[in-house]
Amino acid sequence: MACTDVISLTQKLIGYNTVNPPGNEKAIAGFVGKLLSQNGFHVEYPLFAENRLHLVAERGLSGKAQPIVLSGHFDTVPVAKHDWESDPFNGTIIDNKIFGRGSSDMKGGLAAMICAAVGSFKEGTPKGGIRIIFTAGEELGCQGVVQLAEKYKKFGSARAIIVGEPTANVPAIGHKGAIYMTASTTGITAHSSMPDLGINAIYIAARAISKIEKFEFGVEMDPLFGFPTINVGRMSGGMNLNSVPDQAEFTIDVRTTNSTVHSEIIQRLKDDLGDEVNITVLVDQNPVFTNEDEPFVRMVYDTSKVDPINADQAKVLPYLTDGSVLQRVYHGVPTVILGPGQPEMAHKTNEFCFIKNIETAVNIYRNIILNRKN
Numbered sequence: 569m570a571c572t573d574v575i576s577l578t579q580k581l582i583g584y585n586t587v588n589p590p591g592n593e594k595a596i597a598g599f600v601g602k603l604l605s606q607n608g609f610h611v612e613y614p615l616f617a618e619n620r621l622h623l624v625a626e627r628g629l630s631g632k633a634q635p636i637v638l639s640g641h642f643d644t645v646p647v648a649k650h651d652w653e654s655d656p657f658n659g660t661i662i663d664n665k666i667f668g669r670g671s672s673d674m675k676g677g678l679a680a681m682i683c684a685a686v687g688s689f690k691e692g693t694p695k696g697g698i699r700i701i702f703t704a705g706e707e708l709g710c711q712g713v714v715q716l717a718e719k720y721k722k723f724g725s726a727r728a729i730i731v732g733e734p735t736a737n738v739p740a741i742g743h744k745g746a747i748y749m750t751a752s753t754t755g756i757t758a759h760s761s762m763p764d765l766g767i768n769a770i771y772i773a774a775r776a777i778s779k780i781e782k783f784e785f786g787v788e789m790d791p792l793f794g795f796p797t798i799n800v801g802r803m804s805g806g807m808n809l810n811s812v813p814d815q816a817e818f819t820i821d822v823r824t825t826n827s828t829v830h831s832e833i834i835q836r837l838k839d840d841l842g843d844e845v846n847i848t849v850l851v852d853q854n855p856v857f858t859n860e861d862e863p864f865v866r867m868v869y870d871t872s873k874v875d876p877i878n879a880d881q882a883k884v885l886p887y888l889t890d891g892s893v894l895q896r897v898y899h900g901v902p903t904v905i906l907g908p909g910q911p912e913m914a915h916k917t918n919e920f921c922f923i924k925n926i927e928t929a930v931n932i933y934r935n936i937i938l939n940r941k942n
Contacts, residue, residue: 578666578675579666584596586643588644590620598613604682604700608627609700622712623700630697640733644673653918666923673733674733676921684931699726717897729904734911734913738881739872739904742857742884742885751817751845753816758812759812766812790826796822834852856905906929
């Protein structure tokens, strides 16, 4: 199977329903793996969970130089309840845009990386070769790549990482870290007409949430990352209208900067909320950052035709990526987030990606792989 039409490939990838949960990334991993195998790549499928596979593919590796790593994920967020104007799993093309769940986040990026990786061997000899790492289970907090880092034993070395998340082809040199937590409270149930006989777990949670709203990080604004943020995104509790609730639960989402220490934030929250609130940490990933003076970053800027002095350019992103784990796995190598998707379209109804951006991304990735300017 040839890899000459990146838009057709994007449509095929969108056609795989990989909404997470449950993910179901096995079929798409098999399709991509077959395509890469037919084009000279050695492919492995590390298991994530039932019907869920990662993909690791390599070609051209040698002991003379380190490969470049291309990173992406197969899963997508759910399709919103609001009506789509087209089938979200069809890859409909309208007005030079391709519509569908994952078109921007990030199946357009996957297709561009695949075509660039295959095409680079037809045009030259990539220095050190290429390693592709496409994961299952990214959307709920990068659990997939965390599991892969723990279980997979053949990561090897790397000279740099490109993460193909949506940036509209504008390279970013980092992103915020994340701490995801659940917090639970316990009370004593009673009839709602006699609330004094019970302890209301929702009231305990509400007092805690009010403290979180006023939480101060006590750090100065980072010149690139800005301020850290905190958000309560979900709250639930109780059994019925006419009972005092004996349980409640809510989530805490902290986005961190280079000026924050995760362990200190977690401990401060536990201290502030007190013994009435039980906190469980679900995700704990540090920020990603690469200095602009790194030769690899300068080359990516040149290849992408981006002026790093442009004040309107977002050099650091607010969202989390697999790069937070992979940069650690590869001992801090230069890591750039760069993909054709529209950041503002990620997770939205009628998600789309500009066709031109996907086609341009193929050229950008290929030139980065071959270490040359456009």
